[in-house]
Amino acid sequence: MDLRDLYQEIIVDHNRSPRNFRKIDEHTHTAQGFNPLCGDKLIMYIVLSGDVISDISFEGSGCAISVASASLLTERLKGQTVEEALKTFEELHTVFTSPDEPEDLEALGKLGALAGVRAYPSRIKCASLSWHALNSALNSGGVTASTE
C-alpha cells in the first residue's frame, strides 16, 4: 500500500486549489454533506437549466480527500445532464464499494485518482461525501446528506 496511491498529485493539487470553490447565490439546487466521524462539512450549489447542470460549485471544510473529490466533481459535471451526472455517481460508487478491482479506471478520467481510497476503507466516506450531497440535491431537492 503506497500512500502516493491515495494522495496522488491530482488530489494534492485539487485540495490546495479547489476548483469552483464559491457560493452560487442563484442556485436552483443545494445540499449539505456532513461526515460526523471527522467533521467534514460541504455544501454543493447547482444551477440546473432545463436538464443541464449549467453551473456547480461547493464550499466548506474537510480533509484533502473530501475537498479534492468535491472539486473534481464540480469540474467533471459542469455542462452535463442530470442523467449523466447520476450515472457518474453510480460508476464512482461502484468503484469505491465493489470488492472487485475496477476494470476501466481510464474511463473515469481524473476521477480515477479517487480510486486510491479503496485500500483505505475508513476514507471511502471522505471521497464519497460530495457525491452523496450531489445525489440528494438532485433527487430530493436539498436535504443534508450524511455518510453515516
Added chain:
Amino acid sequence: MSVPATVQTQEFDVERIRADFPILHQQVHGKDLVFLDNAASSQRPQSVIDAVSHYYMHDHANVHRGVHTLSERATAAYEGTREKIRSYINAASTAEIIFVRGTTEAINLVAQSYGRERFQPGDEILITWMEHHANIVPWQMVCEKTGAKLVVAPITQDGELDMDAFTKLLTDKTKIVAVGHISNAIGSVNPIKEIIDLAHKHDVPVLIDGAQSMPHTQVDMQALDADFFAFSSHKMFGPTGVGVLYGKQALLDSMPPYQGGGDMILAVDFEKTLYNELPAKFEAGTPNIAGVVGLGATIDYLNQLDFNAVAQHEQALLDYAQEQLATVPGLRIIGTAKDKASVVSFVLDTVHAHDLGTIVDSEGVAIRTGHHCAMPVMDFFKVPATARASFAFYNRHDEVDVLVAALIKAQRMFA
C-alpha cells in the same frame, strides 16, 4: 497530571512494563507500532488476557444462579472483582459498585434513574463545555422528558474550566453537577475536589466522569466525596464492554431500577415485583462476566504499579511531546491547561487532521483524529477536528520522535 515535587520515586522501567503488553510488539505497514491512541482505548497486559481465557477454559457458568461448582466459581470471581474495585477506589461498601457496560451506560443510568424521577421544569443540570458527548446527551434526554435545563459552564482559551463562572452558575436551581475529571479531547484536569465541595455547600450531588482519569491516577471515593463516579474498563487496560458506576449507597438505594429483568428481583408475580438489593438492583440480566473477571486481573496489575512513578513518567512524556511538537512549523496545540494529563491535541496549518491520521499510520503511528466525541470543544477552538496523541505509561520518549518525523513527512506530502 501534576506531581508533587517532593515525592521521590524509583526509576520507572518502561521496558519492563512494555514486556507485559504483547500487542505493542508488532509491526504495522512494516514499521514498529507506536500506539498513541490510548485515550480512545488502551491495551491489555498479558495477565488480563490470561485471566479472561482461563475463565473461559475452566470456570465459566452463569453467575448468581447455580449451586453447581462452576457457577460458584464464576460468581466468586465476579464478586471478587467487585471487592477489588471497592478497595481500589476506596468505596465504603461493595453495594456501591455497580457493573455496567461502560462510562456511557453509567451516566445514562444516573440520568434516567436519578434524574428522570426527580427533575422538575426549571431545575438545572450543570455540566461543562469540555464534556464528552456521553456526559452531555444523556442529560439532554432527561431535560426533554422533565423540562429541566442543561447549563454549561464555560472554559478559558487555555482549555481550563472557568471556575468563577462555574461558581456563579451553581445555584439553588442546580439539581446535579456532572463533570469530567479529565478531558479526553484536550487533556485538561478539572479540580474535581473543589467542584464537589462547592456543590455540596448547595446540597447538590456531583457525578464525575472518570473515564479518562482512571488510566492515569488512583482515585479515593471517600476522600473525594463524589456522589457518583463513572469509568470504563477498556480505557484502564481492562476488557471492553464493562465499566463501573460508583454511587453512594443512600443515593443508589433511593433510586428506582434502570432496567428490569433477571437478577435484579427478589420475587416476581404479575401484580408486583420486589426489587433486589444493591448492587443487584442495577444489574439486570446476565452481565459481562468474563469482562468483569478480566477487570479484576487489571486491578491486580495496576496495584503492583507505583503510581507516583507512573505520574512522573507520563508528565515527562507530556512535556517532551509538547516541546517536540512545538518545533513542527505550523503546528498549534489545542488545550494548554496548566494541569494536563498526557493527552496532546493539535492541528497543522497545511494538513487536515484526517489526512494526518492516515499518513502517520503508514509510519506505524496510531493517533486519533476527529472531534473526539466533544464537538462543543472543537467549536470553541474553531477547529473542525484535531489530531490527538494520548500516552499511557507504556509509551516511550522515542515514540514522540517517530510521531514528529511522521508529521513532517505529512507536511512534505502536501507542500
